[in-house]
Amino acid sequence: MSLPEGGETSSQGKKSKRPIYNAFEPEGFTLEITETQLRKSTINANKTVRKALASIIDYSDITPGEKVVLPCKLNIGGKTTQTKASFLIPKRRSNSSPEPRLWPYHLNTYVVANTLLWFHVKFGELEICDYDPR
Secondary structure, three states: OOOOOOOOOOOOOOOOOOOOOEEEOEEEEEEEOOHHHHHHHOEOOHHHHHHHHOOOOOOHOOOOEEEEEEEEEEEEEEEEEEEEEEOOOOOOOOOOOOOOOOEOOHHHHHHHOEEEEEEEOOOOOEEEEEOOOO
């Protein structure tokens, strides 16, 4: 089978819209933010996310329907904004099938879909950058 021009491999001829998380050391991950994440104001806190943020949030301490709000810093577009981030498990999920989530407040004000972001813990706080902070 030959690849279509541009190297796309999906059967529909377009790239997947699923978010891709990549861990980096010591406590961080990258994410190309999607339109759906921006529209719904939510990011899935999968294993990569939970491991990277373990020093500031333990999702096993959060019950479904509970929300923990912590300080968060956005370093985007050459500007630094102090805000908050929420960490939660939606109430509709049981303890046997939780879907941990997070959302940095006002993120959709500063970025557009397909922006690559670096999420990391710095000085005990979540920091989100549009550049590699290492």
